[in-house]
Amino acid sequence: MTDILTITPNPAVDLSITIDQMVDTRKLRCSEARRDPGGGGINVARVIHRLGGNCLAVYLAGGGTGQLLQQLLDAEQLAAVRLAIAGETRENFSVTELSTGRQFRFVLPGPNVAQNEWERCIGYLEALAEPARYLVMSGSLPPGIPVDFYARLARVARERGTRTVLDSSGPALASALNEGVFLVKPSLRELRELTALPLHEEDEWRDAALEVIRDGRAQMVALTLGDQGALLVTADATLRAPALPTPVASSIGAGDSFLAAMVWALNRGADRQEAFHYGVAAASAALLSAGTGLCQRADVDRRYQEISGRWRR
Ligand SMILES: Nc1ncnc2c1ncn2[C@@H]1O[C@H](COP(=O)(O)OP(=O)(O)OP(=O)(O)O)[C@@H](O)[C@H]1O
Numbered sequence: 581m582t583d584i585l586t587i588t589p590n591p592a593v594d595l596s597i598t599i600d601q602m603v604d605t606r607k608l609r610c611s612e613a614r615r616d617p618g619g620g621g622i623n624v625a626r627v628i629h630r631l632g633g634n635c636l637a638v639y640l641a642g643g644g645t646g647q648l649l650q651q652l653l654d655a656e657q658l659a660a661v662r663l664a665i666a667g668e669t670r671e672n673f674s675v676t677e678l679s680t681g682r683q684f685r686f687v688l689p690g691p692n693v694a695q696n697e698w699e700r701c702i703g704y705l706e707a708l709a710e711p712a713r714y715l716v717m718s719g720s721l722p723p724g725i726p727v728d729f730y731a732r733l734a735r736v737a738r739e740r741g742t743r744t745v746l747d748s749s750g751p752a753l754a755s756a757l758n759e760g761v762f763l764v765k766p767s768l769r770e771l772r773e774l775t776a777l778p779l780h781e782e783d784e785w786r787d788a789a790l791e792v793i794r795d796g797r798a799q800m801v802a803l804t805l806g807d808q809g810a811l812l813v814t815a816d817a818t819l820r821a822p823a824l825p826t827p828v829a830s831s832i833g834a835g836d837s838f839l840a841a842m843v844w845a846l847n848r849g850a851d852r853q854e855a856f857h858y859g860v861a862a863a864s865a866a867l868l869s870a871g872t873g874l875c876q877r878a879d880v881d882r883r884y885q886e887i888s889g890r891w892r893r
């Protein structure tokens with residue numbers, strides 16, 4: 581049986597390069613490109629795998645980039661199932677400007693996915709002989725996939741006794757929340773968009789999260805706040821964790837690492853405070869790695885010890 585299954589409808593190969601300085605018109609001489617697997621659910625699965633968890637990444641991919649993605653995942657020995665599509669999987673592109681440390685991230689929409697292709701993905705979940713304990717739905721939806729795709733998956737999962745975890749934005753996020761999930765991880769930007777409120781103050785953040793819970797749209801809200809840390813809200817408690825002071829090589833993958841470590845810990849029976857602290861630890865560990873790199877286990881463990889030590893004091 582798979583403990584944690586992640587679904588990525590719009591994966592990518594992430595291409596990252598560095599240059600000295602961004603200027604227009606002139607040819608910019610780049611470093612050699614680094615290619616990493618990408619897409620929310622795929623990144624979550626890679627981190628859970630690194631942490632030693634039992635995880636399966638299910639993703640929709642096609643074309644030459646889809647094949648490359650599969651090779652990159654095989655090289656990491658990640659348990660993964662590719663559901664083939666006719667379209668060409670996207671390549672995202674990030675540029676780090678060495679003279680300033682600024683990072684530019686170019687994100688493509690992804691290929692068109694046909695109805696029978698995305699329906700196969702729902703069918704896959706329905707046909708699993710043994711349902712997973714957790715289903716992580718993460719990332720954007722490519723063109724052609726209806727906005728209620730995650731909501732449909734959430735319904736199937738609930739009927740099979742699987743806990744659902746959601747990290748998305750815009751209409752896909754709103755629609756899945758209307759179906760109801762176990763854990764949702766919005767960033768502050770995503771929560772503002774969801775509520776259509778400016779949400780300036782910390783108590784407004786907590787109240788907005790509580791409203792999601794009271795409506796039955798989620799049982800837990802992990803609100804990530806960038807360099808301000810994170811907030812975990814459940815019906816009966818709110819936990820606040822400041823961000824750990826970390827030299828930021830790149831913030832790409834911080835949210836995915838956060839979510840992965842939290843789900844990994846919950847699946848091992850951790851209580852919500854421990855799981856939340858693992859999330860913050862993994863997010864902070866992800867900041868240490870350049871480009872699209874994710875967190876390393878040793879860094880996560882070290883940062884977790886620091887956080888749990890601070891909390892006890
Ligand atoms: N500059 C930073 N300094 C310290 N910690 C950070 C920083 N940026 C992110 N983090 C950590 O990473 C976590 C996740 O980051 P963030 O809130 O930006 O979510 P995200 O999902 O990566 O964002 P988005 O989806 O908007 O790109 C934060 O809760 C925090 O713990």
Ligand SMILES: [Mg+2]
Nearest residue numbers: 747767835836
């Ligand atoms: Mg995010």
